Amino acid sequence: MSVTGGRRGGLLLAAVAAVGILVLVLALKGQDPDPPPAPDDTGSLDATRDPGSASPDGSPGSSTPGKAAEEKDPPLGPSTPITLTVPKIGVDSEVITVGTADDGTLEVPQPGPDLDKAAWFDKSPTPGQPGPSIIEGHVSxxxxxxxxxxxxxxxxxxxxxxxxxxxxxxTFTVYALRTFDKDRFPTKLVYGGDLSTPTLRLITCSNFDPNVGHHTGNLVVFSKLTAVHDG
Structure with missing residues (x-):
């Protein structure tokens, strides 16, 4: 992959325009009988803040804003993600690559060996490049x-x-969680925003409604690059 960060940002915004509000449907064929409760929104959406400085309601805490941003590693060049690890919740997944379907919606892992894997959206930057990289996955x-x-x-x-x-x-550090109704999903906020800071968004379905038999929302975990190590 030889796309530069700047051009990648342009491609990302073009993809957002093409995909539109349906990009985060993440439709599921079934539902686990005991879905997790809807998560609470937490943290500040300001990626320049120290993640430890955000209170649960997103208001400023006692830490100095911008400290973590000053200490972070520089952006990386393009390179396809191959594995995703989230120790807090026991995730250690191979990462597959998805694009957009013929109808313009975001592809999701399909039934088969890749169904329960994390998936990187190939119209977003690779993790570590400037801009928001997008990795999705099914909740159930x-x-x-x-x-x-x-x-x-x-x-x-x-x-x-x-x-x-x-x-x-x-390595990315989480700084905020947000849930959004699918019919009011803020595409530009999630897929756009600051195209100069290396960030990562993890996205899945949320808010399962037993009355309609499917999820009515999406959960987005916002994180930013805080460390880089050679393999």
């Missing part, structure tokens, strides 16, 4: 619990690690 399927079942348990300060094809390991 007709087979039961899936890779992102416990995503809502994450809190600001928790770590997410991505191993990349070039041998580098990028």
């Amino acid at each position: 399927t007709e087979e039961g619990a899936s890779v992102f079942l416990d995503l809502g348990r994450l809190r600001p300060g928790d770590k997410v690690t991505v191993d990349r094809e070039d041998g580098t390991r990028a």
Whole structure:
């Protein structure tokens, strides 16, 4: 992959325009009989803040804003993600690559060997590049619990690690969680925003409604690059 960060940002915004509000449908064929409760929104959406400085309601705490941003590693070049690890919730998944379907919606892992794997959206930056990288995963399927079942348990300060094809390991620190109604999903906020800071969004379904038999929301975990290690 030879796309530069700047051009990648342009491609990302173009993809957002093409995909539109349906990009985060993440439709499931079934539902685990005991779905997780809807997570609470927590943390500040300001990626320059120290994740430890955000109170549960997102208001400022006592830490100095911007400290973590000053200490972070520089952005990385492009390299496809191969594994995703989230120690807090026991996730250690191979990462597959998805694009957009013929109808313009975001592809999701399909039934088969890749169903319960995390999936990187190939119109977003690779993890560690400037801009928001997007990795999605099912919360559950007709087979039961899936890779992102416990995503809502994450809190600001928790770590997410991505191993990349070039041998580098990028570590991200969670700074916020938000749930959004699918019919009012803020595409530009999640897929756009600051295109200069290396960030990672983890996305799954949320708010299962037994009356309609499917999820009515999406959970987005916002994290930023805080460490880089060679393989």
